[in-house]
Amino acid sequence: MLATVPAGILAQLNHSLAVPTDPTTAVQHIGAAEQYRRARELFDAGQLVQLLDAMPDLLATANAASPSPAAYVQLTACYTLASETLNKAGAHKGSRLAADRAVIFADLAESPLSKTVAARALGIVLRHQGNYERADGVVIAAANALEATGLPTAEHAATYAFALCTCAYNAAVAGRRDTATSLITEARRAAAGLEVSTRSGHPFALTAAQVTLYQLGIHWALGDAGAGLHAARDLRPEHFPTPERRARLHTDRARAWAQRGKPADTARALLSANAEAPTEVRNRPSIRGLATDLIRDHRGTPEVRLLAATLAR
Structure with missing residues (x-):
């Protein structure tokens, strides 16, 4: 639910x-x-x-x-x-x-x-x-x-590229298209050839697929979901190593499909996200709100009914 x-x-x-507390006995060792x-x-x-x-x-x-x-x-x-x-x-x-x-x-x-x-x-x-x-x-x-x-x-290169991806998305949310485009282009250049898992406790494993996923979000934030879906058309779940990232691929696509007024596609994407990591749909307020609105407004769509039944379990 x-x-x-x-x-x-x-x-x-x-x-x-x-107020930082003392460690409990269960984890002191x-x-x-x-x-x-x-x-x-x-x-x-x-x-x-x-x-x-x-x-x-x-x-x-x-x-x-x-x-x-x-x-x-x-x-x-x-x-x-x-x-x-x-x-x-x-x-x-x-x-x-x-x-x-x-x-x-x-x-x-x-x-x-x-x-x-x-x-x-x-x-x-x-x-x-x-x-x-x-x-x-x-x-x-x-x-x-x-x-x-x-x-x-x-x-270092991966962390730098990730920071640029974040800046690009921030700029897109603020409506600054040219800045967002410039920053994500620089991020892709910095990330070229990187396939890393970090060792210092900052787990920014960066790939070209991760940068492309940011592009999807940037286009959505700029109100151009169609361009985002096109940019991310070749992304596959297997491009991402963790359930959280795979679910994020699906929730970002769901937001884009919703922006385009495609309830069936939105529901399918949310179902895929729920299959990977249920809390990404059920506990993230923005995605939970997207699912709630979709079920309220499009219950006549078969895929939406399936989503409603799945989330009700």
């Missing part, structure tokens, strides 16, 4: 963001790096509720580590993941707090890579808050500083 994230789980995480790896697996699997439930212990363990550059890098990764997860749940106030913490720890780490990761998370939150100019400034400044390192590793 369609459902929001349980309020108690969000309240517990919001409390841990405001597990280090922050291992807890982060497990949390990242939950994110990649689209297990949103389970991840939100595990997040307070992850943050507690990371905060309990002795201060060091490596600990600050780990804290940046943990708070960035918290921000991304809360953003998916529509909890933008908590997402902003987590992103702010990520920026603080990235500064302490003195790592251009961590600073870009944290800035990207903050830029996403600022976009949701309608602060487009600041979102651009924060992410572009960090990306430029990262580029100035010469991008010595594939991880």
Whole structure:
């Protein structure tokens, strides 16, 4: 069934963001790096509720580590993941707090890579808050500083390209077509030939397919869903390594089909997303709203009736 994230789980995480707690005995023997790896697996699997439930212990363990550059890098990764997860749940106030913490720890780490990761998370939150100019400034400044390192590793290049993808989407949401086009073109150039899985706790595995998926979202944000669907016409689920990313492919297509007034195609895309990662449809407010409106307005469409029956289980 369609459902929001349980309020108690969000309240517990919001409390841990405001006042870091001690790790529970259940996780005291597990280090922050291992807890982060497990949390990242939950994110990649689209297990949103389970991840939100595990997040307070992850943050507690990371905060309990002795201060060091490596600990600050780990804290940046943990708070960035918290921000991304809360953003998916529509909890933008908590997402902003987590992103702010990520920026603080990235500064302490003195790592251009961590600073870009944290800035990207903050830029996403600022976009949701309608602060487009600041979102651009924060992410572009960090990306430029990262580029100035010469991008010595594939991880640096992937993180730089991901930041540009985010900036391009932010620009599209703000209606700045030329800027969005320029940035996504630069992102594709930076990502050319990259097939990486990062090792430092910032899992930006980037491929050409991922950049193309951003193009779909950019065209949708600019009100040109047809161009987006055309750009992404060759994308296949097997191009994406995780259920969360495969579901995102389908939900982005669903938004584009809905913008074009195609309820059957929209329903089929949502059904595919639900098959990959149900929480991407049932718990993300924007997609849950899309499904709810579709079922309300087009129940006579067979594919929509199937969607309604599937989500009612």
